[in-house]
Amino acid sequence: MKKTLIVGASPNRTRFAYLAVTMLLEYGHPIVPIGIKRGEIAGHGIVDIRERPIIQNIDTITLYLNPQNQERWHDYLISLKPARIIFNPGTENNKFALKAQSAEIETIEACTLVMLRADTY
Secondary structure, X not given: OOXXXXXXXXXXXXXXXXXXXXXXXXXXXXXXXXXXXOOEEOOEEOEEHHHOOOOOOOOEEEEOOOHHHHHHHXXXXXXXXXXXXXXXXXXXXHHHHHHHHHOOOEEEEOOHHHHHHOOOO
């Protein structure tokens, strides 16, 4: 299964990032929720992105931050060396995508929730 970093995680049950965490777990994917909001989701503590923790073996980063809030994290997220970054609706960012692609990271504009349901994750 693909270890996924959920960027922009929030303990707010109405947020898509929260739904992504719970659905990824439901589908058996190991996850690391990361963001600036404190709390936990389904027993997983939200890691503080401001600390720029080293997280090993990330296959996928799924973004739930708008482009303006992504910029300060570009280099950090690329340094984690994921195989791919999913830009969920509202997070599309050509500048970041090009930067990731130049680091040989696949970029996808898609919805993680739909990908899971369609078995294309």
